Amino acid sequence: MKQIKICPYCKKEFTTDKNARKFCKKRCAYLYSKKKAKKEKMYLCQWCAEKFTSGRRKKFCREECRKNYMKELGYVYKNVKHIPMKVTLYDAVTKSKEEGITYGRYISLHKIR
Known part of the structure; x- marks a missing residue:
């Protein structure tokens, strides 16, 4: 119809x-x-709790707040260089088995990184 x-x-x-x-x-x-x-709406910054207006949905009022939030979460940036391990993975696994502990515990106890 x-x-x-x-x-x-x-x-x-x-x-x-x-x-x-x-x-x-x-x-x-x-x-x-x-x-x-395009209509601007009021939002609340998730880092500093400051009110701000934006034409699109945003979580942070400034770039500085966004970066601080990411640091707090432990966000690793892509441009950070990888630090190689002092011991190979194979050696760490075999030594952890010899000591009778898990690989993760072995790494944290011996501070291999």
Whole structure:
């Protein structure tokens, strides 16, 4: 059954046989969603609890807060150089078995890294 609806973006009347259809064209749907996304909303910074406005969903008010949050989580940046182990993995596993402890406990006890 055909229905007459009004497009929320361009306000033109259009006919449709689909109940879920809201816009007359895909272009109107795209422009409407873009317009709606640009509206600034109030957010609360997850690091310093400061209120800030943004056009898109953000967790932090400044780059500094984001970096501090990542450091607190123990986030490892990609540009950090890898520190090689002093003992090979094979040697560490065999020595841990000789001592009768797990590999992880052996590494932490002997501070191999």
